[in-house]
Amino acid sequence: MxxxxxxxxxxxxxxxxxxxxxxxxxxxxxxxxxxxxxxxxxxxxxxxxxxTSPQDEQKVITAPTIGTFYTSKSPSDPPFVSVGDHIEVGDTIGIIEAMKVMNEIKADKAGIIKEILVTNGQGVEFDEPIIQLA
Incomplete structure (x- = not known):
């Protein structure tokens, strides 16, 4: 916080x-x-x-660290997840680069991706919502 x-x-x-x-x-x-x-x-x-419903708050996956968010391992690779995908806890949903270190971001909640709230290459803050689940 x-x-x-x-x-x-x-x-x-x-x-x-x-x-x-x-x-x-x-x-x-x-x-x-x-x-x-x-x-x-x-x-x-x-x-x-x-x-606000606690259920609504639980449907958001937030950034575990600050850095630059990437949707795939490299520009030529497909994104880890897309809108409509079903994800499980532990699935890789993106990468955050912090201090030249690439950190795979794992889902801490299961669900269907309703919206990806950040764009590829966008800077994110700690605890910033990055994925909205349905």
């Missing part, structure tokens, strides 16, 4: 006077807490909660 995300979550916690906020993306989880002082007669502020 990057510092901008953590700062944004802390601002939501403070602005909405929440005592606790939990953020989860894949197997990464962050819990923020703050001590609130209760004022007698003061109404509680409204809390806005985004309705």
């Amino acid at each position: 990057n510092i901008d995300l953590i700062q944004a979550l802390a601002k939501i916690l403070k602005d909405n006077q929440l005592s606790e906020l939990t953020y989860q993306n894949g197997n990464r989880k962050l819990k923020l807490k703050q001590q609130l002082e209760k004022s007698i007669g003061r109404p509680e502020p409204p809390v806005s909660i985004e309705n």
